[in-house]
Amino acid sequence: MMSNYTVYIGLYIKDALEVINRNSKGAVAVVESDGTLIQLLTDGDIRRLILEGYALDTKLSGIVMKRQTITVEIGTEAHTAKMLLDEQEIDHLVYVNKDKSVAEIKHRRDLDPILLSSPHMGKDELRFIEEAFNTNWIAPLGPNVNEFEKQVCEITGAKHAVAVSSGTAAIHLALLNLNVQQGDYVLCSSLTFVASCNPILYQQATPVFVDSEPNTWNMCPKALLKAMQHIQDMGVKPKAIIVVNLYGQSSDMDSLIEISEQFNVPIIEDAAESLGAKYKGKHSGTFGKLGVFSFNGNKIITTSGGGMLISDSKEMIEQSLHRATQARNNAPYYLHSEVGFNYRMSNILAGIGRGQLNVLEERVKRRREIYNRYVEGLSSITELEFMPELEGYYSNRWLTAATLNPNKTEKKVTELLQHLAKQNIEARHVWKPMHTQPLFKDVIYFTATEHSVSDYLFENGLCLPSGSNLTDTAQDRVIQEIKRFFE
Secondary structure: OOOOOOOEOOOHHHHHHHHHHHOOOOOEEEEEEOOEEEEEHHHHHHHHHHHHOOOOEEEEHHHHOOOOOEEOOOOHHHHHHHHHHHOOOEEEEEEOOOOOEEEEEHHHHHHHOOOOOOOOOOHHHHHHHHHHHHHHOOOOOHHHHHHHHHHHHHHOOOOOOEEEEEEHHHHHHHHHHOOOOOOOOEEOOOOOOOHHHHHHHOOOEEEEEEEOOOOOOEEHHHHHHHHHHHHHHHHOOOOEEEEEHHOOOOOOHHHHHHHHHHHOOOEEEEEEOOOOOOEEHHHHHHOEEEEEEEOOOOOOOOOOOOOOEEEEOOHHHHHHHHEOOOHHHOOOOEEEEOOOOOEEEEEHHHHHHHHHHHHHHHHHHHHHHHHHHHHHOOOOOOOOOEEEOOOEOOOOOOEEEEEEOOOOOOOOHHHHHHHHHHHHOOEEOOOOOOOOOOHOOOOEOOOOOOOOHHHHHHHHEEOOOOOOOOHHHHHHHHHHHHHHHOO
């Protein structure tokens, strides 16, 4: 006689209120005994009835207003539904199944966009920005930059850091520190964003791409060893290995470091997505000769745009600082003896970063909660397999990533993404591997076996909305739509 959205007309006002309280939509659909919709009642309607003198034990049959209720079919695209709300100047829509029975009720807010990973500001960012304004430290450098670098070192355990304009800039500076030049070979994870390897091209060096492993989705040690042996047989020694920690999870650093040391080739750890993650108790980004973080607008914490290069080598960080500030020599005038770059982070943006670092642990905790809610909420969909987290790993779950198992379903990731997009939910493919990009069509690519793991992950993988400011209600909406897609 009652459901999450409906109440039988033979029941009472108090029953309608109970349904409204349960569904949190502010409305209930009054139906006949066969489920046929009679009309929608909002909490405002009921409030007015009570003010007119009706009691909670008044039967709904005595107060139904015979007012037309706007309905749409289940699956109607969000923008279409929102246009209808605007046209009718109402806040609720009743969604009906093909047999015209009530499926659900949606409020206007249920049609708002759900973003993949939007910035999440705290309470301290504005204070540090105001300090910069009040002290007139608006110039590119200042106290916020120094403190931001110091905080990153304190949190991660790195000895030295330099704040720069982007994670890409940090990778470029790292390559410069390792004297990567034209014709040099640099190995890099293939399953990554292009920013991980573009700086290789800045230096006119040659990238070599390495496949992922299924257990971590990150660089496969067996494939790396195969690549290193191949390059060694060519009579060449690579200058660097760029290891990417994908979607907030560390790579198998023990195995990768062992190979790095075997061939005496340093690691640059691209931890752009994994600030706050750990591997065997040690912070992501601190395993390589140099480590890189990104503070782009969608990252675990943001400075709007920015990055950080860290290292235990004071000399390397000082050299990076020199190059990041146009390589100006120590002289009473502008003197330059090598190429420099305008890569330094501004004092304003560093102020945002200081405030964001104060809530880093909270942001990681929330994103891990979101991941766990997805796993629990979608546990009945066995076709969906989430990015694993092995023992000894602690992911910041920057993005909740999963794959559709092609052996269990014929449905495609593209179809699911299109379904979610129609409901104003932003989800994305995982990174398209670099070895499949037109930019790198001639680059050598190494896999551990005849099967490419990174290709499989791209073809079958997706990232779900994961921002730390994602509400449970919004996440439930994502879960509901995914379930509906599989049903």
